[in-house]
Amino acid sequence: MTLWRQIKNTLFTALCSGSVLFLAATLMIFLLPMLWKGSKAVFFRKTVEFDKMQKELFKRGHAEDLERRTAQTNQARQEALALLEHFSRGIDTALLSREVRSAYQQLGRHLRYLEVSDDEYARLREQAKDIRDAFLQALETTDKAEAESLLDTVDAQQTNPRFQNSPFEVVFSLSKQYRQILQEIDLSRRPEYAAELDIVKTEMRNLFGPLPGESIPPLPQDRFGATRWDVAQRHLQYLIYQTKWVPSGKDDKRLIPKQIRRDDPEEGIFGKTELAPLFSMVEQNLAAMLQPRPTIYWRYFLDDSTAGHYFGGVGPEVLGTLLLTVLSMCFAVPLGVLSAAYLVEYAAGGITTRIIRTCINTLAGVPSIVYGLFGLAFFVLLAGNPSILSASMTLALLVLPVIIRASEEAIRAVPQSYKEASLALGAGKFRTFLTVTLPAAGPGILTGIILSLSRAAGETAPILFAGAVALGPIPDIGLHLKWLFQPTRALSYGCYDITVGDRLAMQVPHNQFGMVMTLILLVLLLNLAAVLLRWRMSKKLQGL
Amino acid sequence: MTTAGSQSDAAVQFTRPLRLTFRDDLSSTLLSWLVKSFLFVVTFCSVAAVLLIFVFVIRQAAPFFAESRVSPLERLTEFFTSRRWFPEHQAHPEYGILAIIAGSFYVTITSLLIAVPTGLLAAVFLSDIASFRTRQICKPLIEILAAIPSVAYGVFAVMVVAPWLQKNIGFPTGTNALNASLILSVMAMPTIISVAEDALSAVGREIREASYALGATRAETMLRIVIPAAHSGILAAVILGMMRAVGETMVVWMASGNATQIPSPWWDLSQSVRTMTATIAGELGEVPQGTTHFHSLFAIGLVLLIFTFCLNLLSEHFIMQMKKPKR
The missing domain is CATH 1.10.3720.10 (MetI-like)
Structure with missing residues (x-):
């Protein structure tokens, strides 16, 4: 009986102390994550993009130093961006077809400049038009053999002296390029490639800012790449990995998500294409491309925010x-x-x-x-x-x-x-x-x-x-x-x-x-x- | 000024008989009366503020009940008995707040179920178990818990607790009655602890000593003697904690999910609810002023105001009882 009372008493004391400990624990559970996650707004690793943003939006930082670093990082990025641009030409046929069309138009202007006779002009225009249409058709078809035969008809005209040294010559080099691309990709999967390429491009923009040749976006948040190293890491993951829904092992009805690398030789969508080296290139050289440096952004407490709170x-x-x-x-x-x-x-x-x-x-x-x-x-x-x-x-x-x-x-x-x-x-x-x-x-x-x-x-x-x-x-x-x-x-x-x-x-x-x-x-x-x-x-x- | 001169001056002043002229007397009396009435007027501002709050909330709520299309009685019946809250419906807006009141009760009662036992035990710890030094450490801790802004708790509920509930417990949504209640219980606890501790300390030392002298353990003394003796103060603590939970806005707005429904198995806390405070906070910003919807929100505010006012009177009654000398 006495023992039972003792136990009850100890239990009561323990409960009372426990509830205070519980309170302390609650406070810690609340405070620590909030302060820890919040501190990342002030203490983080900034990238060169951060300095660019500070320079442009807040007018601060050393201009010369920034220029030097921009040049360095641009050099590091060059190869990857060039690769992306080259590959996207094959997928993004809109770009190629635009170039072919413009070459055709320029040919007209060129011929007028040379003052050829009207007959000759009409004949050449007709020929060029046929070539253009064949090329455009080759761009649109998903049958590789058909595309190649169409390109053959294009290339047959290459020796035409009238087209040599004219603006139309570029069409033949484009055709060579496209022929090369045809070897590398599976035409039937082009829409699939295009969708994935869009994601890749978005992530590259998120990492490095607007791609070369693009106009400056109106919204500030689109003007810069990843300003923070942790954000850059996140976007790198998005860039490299794609989510595939695969049947789970036990019953085939349920699909489970699986992360695979985009450049995986077997499963990755870009595994067998020319784009494959891009991913490892970015992954390995990201530090050189962004130049992360630890920083204390104490002005966080004083700065105005732009584009919402971005x-x-x-x-x-x-x-x-x-x-x-x-x-x-x-x-x-x-x-x-x-x-x-x-x-x-x-x-x-x-x-x-x-x-x-x-x-x-x-x-x-x-x-x-x-x-x-x-x-x-x-x-x-x-x-x-x-x-x-x-x-x-x-x-x-x-x-x-x-x-x-x-x-x-x-x-x-x-x-x-x-x-x-x-x-x-x-x-x-x-x-x-x-x-x-x-x-x-x-x-x-x-x-x-x-x-x-x-x-x-x-x-x-x-x-x-x-x-x-x-x-x-x-x-x-x-x-x-x-x-x-x-x-x-x-x-x-x-x-x-x-x-x-x-x-x-x-x-x-x-x-x-x-x-x-x-x-x-x-x-x-x-x-x-x-x-x-x-x-x-x-x-x-x-x-x- | 020389020391000798000032001393003699002081001596002269003190030897003068202390007799005020009539004018001096009058002016000082007038002045003190003026000061007193000025202070009274200043103090009366609080009373005026309470009156103004009531007057203005009632004034904005009145058009809701006195609208010409529906009789006040019908409106009132619909208001308190219907579960359907569709104030934005074009043809047939419905203003039933039963589900909303139920939502308020759900989160309040659940949070109290957690906060009252824990808070009471913590109060016992602080008043009877902890040493002076431990208390010196614990008190600021509880003060910090009370001082953290409700919106910060709300952010915690949305960004940390909700994903956790969804991932680890498997609730369909993380913002639900349970989430809001958990956070509310943490917020109500400091109030409960401090009032309950006052109540426990107010119970005389002799009573405890008598109990110990009879051979009772601490648990028995506290549970059978001290807590029953302090019951009125503890009730006041519970009521004050309840007021805190009922009136809390940001946390429930952010964490409760804001679905106008009564959970369908009644004990299912994993469903979203919506409280009175959250309804006002969420909708008042978007309604045009002067519409029935606008006034209906003030009517909800009035319900809330009257409810907390009654609770307040009740808690005051209990605190008065506690303060009555028992020794």
């Missing part, structure tokens, strides 16, 4: 959050501290005080989304449009009870003897409060203010409709105070938007986690400051 940092969000929180403190702190003063020094325990206290508790218990509703209904519908002012006033209401409670506690903690000494010297009640109690309670009140700053910085629901936007201009702060009436970006709303709302941001998880990390760090720093302040205060009190 490049750049969280500067506008940090600024917006600071504006919102500081402004809300401007409203809430005087109100809160004076209310606390009244509650401690003046309020008698009557029905009025009880009502006031109930209201403060109610204010603390109102769900944050209802603050959002109220912010919309009151501040926004009254003021006209969502703005920094309405958002910060909503936040001020939200943190008011926090400040009142913290200040009340701090004021109550001031020893009675201080007040009595002041009162005995003839100071009035309010004077005593302002000159003696308030300075003595200062650190405690400051702790409360810091904690409510962190609360205000993290709240999202109240500002959803009152003045937070996902993307927008940075408020230009100045004495003209117009910025008060603009909406702003904020870290908290940004965190929501970047993880759930923003499609483009899904491609840049480091930026998603980076923003969350910024918010968590801000809140943790504020809390750390509060803890330190409290610790110093308690040491001081012990010293007294």
Whole structure:
């Protein structure tokens, strides 16, 4: 019996300690991955593309150094890109046919320039047209023998002196090229090749930016290759491996995905083609092609972001959050501290005080989304449009009870003897409060203010409709105070938007986690400051 | 100023009889009255804020019930008994929030089922088992847990927990009632712990000592004596935790999946639900102002507000009971 009671007691103690350990573990499970993944927004290996992006979008970096590195990497990439271009000519018949057509047109112009007779002109045009059509047909057919015989008819005209030294000559060299390509690829699989080649090209663009000969894309995110080494590694995997659905071993009905290399000699789609060396070439030389270097991108916390949140940092969000929180403190702190003063020094325990206290508790218990509703209904519908002012006033209401409670506690903690000494010297009640109690309670009140700053910085629901936007201009702060009436970006709303709302941001998880990390760090720093302040205060009190 | 002179001045001032003129008296009385009433007005701002919140939410919710096409009673019945929430339907919009209220209850109750036992045990640890030093370490830890913004928890739920649930447990969707409840329980725990710990500490030392003197173990003392004695404070803790969970927006919006349904075997937490807060947050940004849908969202907000207000009064009642001296 006693043993059983002992066991129960030990079990209980273990459970109690276990639950606290569970809490600590939860905190770690939450904090570590978030901070670790977020830190990748600041600490990472940048590539030469990153420097190009910084130069073009943010106007920073050494121009000469960048030029040198660009030249080096371009040289390293040259072979692979040339290979890709050569191969895509065979698959992408649109390119070849365009060239043939243009050669035909140029021939016309050439003949007019030579001033041949009209008869001769018509005859040559007719001949050239036949050649062109034969070539185009050869490009379109999927039968190898037919294509070769068509190319033979093209090549038969090669000796025609009229076509020699004319723009039409290029057709024959194209025909030679295409003949070579015909040896290498299986014509019947050309649509398949074309689809895969598109993927390869997209991944090459993702790695190295626009391919040679392409125009500069309008969207910033398409203008640069992989700016980070980890992103480059990811795209390398996409480039090299294709997913094939193969029957699983046990029952043939179910298909399972299998990763195979695109240049695999047996199964890979480009295994037996001329393109095969590209993959190992990129795989082995990727470092030379991109020149990764470790970097600390501390400007992440200050930079504006371009193209949604694709490049750049969280500067506008940090600024917006600071504006919102500081402004809300401007409203809430005087109100809160004076209310606390009244509650401690003046309020008698009557029905009025009880009502006031109930209201403060109610204010603390109102769900944050209802603050959002109220912010919309009151501040926004009254003021006209969502703005920094309405958002910060909503936040001020939200943190008011926090400040009142913290200040009340701090004021109550001031020893009675201080007040009595002041009162005995003839100071009035309010004077005593302002000159003696308030300075003595200062650190405690400051702790409360810091904690409510962190609360205000993290709240999202109240500002959803009152003045937070996902993307927008940075408020230009100045004495003209117009910025008060603009909406702003904020870290908290940004965190929501970047993880759930923003499609483009899904491609840049480091930026998603980076923003969350910024918010968590801000809140943790504020809390750390509060803890330190409290610790110093308690040491001081012990010293007294 | 010489020391001798100032001393003599001070002596002169103190020897003067302390008698105020009528004007001095009046002005100081007036001043102190002014200060007091100024402070009262400032303090009354909180009361005004609560009133304003109620007034404005009610004012925006009223048109929903007082719409001319449907009688208020019908509207009210539909609002609370229908499961069908189709406010955007062109011809026959339907405004039934039963499924939404059920969603709120699902995540709240489930999160409390996790948070209350754990929180209570942790509170016992902090109040009765931990040494002073351990407590010094644990307290900031719990404060940090409380301070982490809800949107950060939401991101964690979407980006870390949801894929994990989907991959390792095999749920069809990772954003579901269970995910939201897990995160909510973590968020409600700090509140529960701190209030419950206060309640446990408020139970007098003599009571514990009497129990130990009778030969009871710690487990028996806590479970049979201290916790029953602190029951009102613990109830307040549970209610405050519940308020936190019911009112939480970002986490449930991001993690609960937002499907307007009551899970069909009622215990199936792997299905998506939608809560009142998430409905408001998700839809208010997109509806044109002044439409019935817009006002219906304020009506949901009003339900939420009244519910939390009642819970708040209840918790206050329990806290008052706790603070009543028992010794």
